[in-house]
Amino acid sequence: MKVTDLTTFLLPWGSVFVKVDTDAGISGWGECSPMNGRVIQAMVVHALKPLVIGANPFDVEVIGERMLLRPYKLGPQGALPEAMAGIDIALWDILGKATNQPIHQLLGGCFRDRIKVYFSYGWDHRQSPQEVAAYLASRVAEGFTALKLRMGYGPLKGDTPDDPAIAMLKEIRAAVGDSVPIGFDVNNGYSAPKAIQVGRYLQDHVGIAWYEEPTPPYDYGAMAQVADALDVPVSAGEHEYTRYQFRDLILQGKPDICQPDVVKCGGLTEAKKIAALCEAFSKPIVVHNTQPTIGTAASLHFCASTANAYLPQEFTGHRDHFRPLFKNALALVDGHLLVPQAPGLGLEVDEEKVRATAVEIL
Numbered sequence: 424m425k426v427t428d429l430t431t432f433l434l435p436w437g438s439v440f441v442k443v444d445t446d447a448g449i450s451g452w453g454e455c456s457p458m459n460g461r462v463i464q465a466m467v468v469h470a471l472k473p474l475v476i477g478a479n480p481f482d483v484e485v486i487g488e489r490m491l492l493r494p495y496k497l498g499p500q501g502a503l504p505e506a507m508a509g510i511d512i513a514l515w516d517i518l519g520k521a522t523n524q525p526i527h528q529l530l531g532g533c534f535r536d537r538i539k540v541y542f543s544y545g546w547d548h549r550q551s552p553q554e555v556a557a558y559l560a561s562r563v564a565e566g567f568t569a570l571k572l573r574m575g576y577g578p579l580k581g582d583t584p585d586d587p588a589i590a591m592l593k594e595i596r597a598a599v600g601d602s603v604p605i606g607f608d609v610n611n612g613y614s615a616p617k618a619i620q621v622g623r624y625l626q627d628h629v630g631i632a633w634y635e636e637p638t639p640p641y642d643y644g645a646m647a648q649v650a651d652a653l654d655v656p657v658s659a660g661e662h663e664y665t666r667y668q669f670r671d672l673i674l675q676g677k678p679d680i681c682q683p684d685v686v687k688c689g690g691l692t693e694a695k696k697i698a699a700l701c702e703a704f705s706k707p708i709v710v711h712n713t714q715p716t717i718g719t720a721a722s723l724h725f726c727a728s729t730a731n732a733y734l735p736q737e738f739t740g741h742r743d744h745f746r747p748l749f750k751n752a753l754a755l756v757d758g759h760l761l762v763p764q765a766p767g768l769g770l771e772v773d774e775e776k777v778r779a780t781a782v783e784i785l
């Protein structure tokens with residue numbers, strides 16, 4: 424089998440889908456990380472497509488190394504692995520369809536056929552703590568059994584006296600009760616002393632399940648200070664890409680939980696390597712995942728086939744604008760996403776609808 428063509432679709436809300444065609448009549452679909460979509464789309468088409476056309480999709484590991492190393496001046500983290508991810512996921516979709524197997528079976532099998540997910544919510548800065556708590560309680564009432572609050576701060580922007588985080592988490596805890604795990608994602612907002620102070624209060628008086636990226640992503644020393652000082656698990660990994668950055672993160676930042684993102688880290692091939700690295704350091708994996716369709720399907724196959732992905736995983740909820748682009752949908756039952764069992768990703772793209780919706784097709 425040979426790859427004969429590759430097409431990218433930029434959607435109006437920034438998502439980048441990738442379709443890879445083969446001479447066997449089998450096509451696969453992937454997704455790249457969504458920010459800076461036009462740049463990522465151009466990288467897929469101009470830097471990576473020439474390295475993939477004519478290749479055997481079963482050489483997915485060989486193709487992955489070629490994509491990472493040949494355009495090396497584009498950098499081993501950030502845009503290059505984000506662009507690679509769309510192609511890598513599409514290749515795995517092809518391998519699944521060609522062998523009549525769901526992707527997780529090809530990645531080593533199924534540790535769990537349904538994945539508990541947490542509803543990941545980004546604070547709208549106009550909302551009061553009470554409004555946020557009421558909204559999250561409504562999502563728990565709909566069936567979600569775990570939550571995460573993201574503050575959306577950015578480096579050090581939460582280091583202010585009017586930071587509402589503690590008040591908000593107290594309200595959320597009161598609204599949802601003691602049994603719902605709540606993650607708290609500072610989005611890098613605190614300096615180490617403030618992160619320790621807030622984290623200590625939350626672990627002792629509110630109860631949070633994990634403490635995500637409390638400090639700036641470029642300061643592993645600060646993260647290690649926080650991880651050393653607190654009992655609550657510190658998590659990080661959405662600012663890391665390949666196994667090389669995860670090695671440095673683990674050794675220097677000392678997070679307790681690692682958070683690779685399959686649409687950022689280069690795809691499923693690289694995610695499995697990161698998972699093995701984390702396993703050797705006894706670090707559980709919780710995926711970073713903002714993309715509710717192809718990205719989530721790929722994450723489900725990754726989590727199903729990965730021993731150390733046993734914690735609740737990130738899900739931002741179904742979104743209406745995606746629904747028409749697919750012939751089926753990922754099933755969410757009692758706060759769990761069911762791992763697709765159909766060949767490949769198990770999520771069927773409606774190409775005509777994607778073509779009609781895309782703002783740029785390259």
Ligand SMILES: [Mg+2]
Nearest residue numbers: 608635636661
């Ligand atoms: Mg995060």
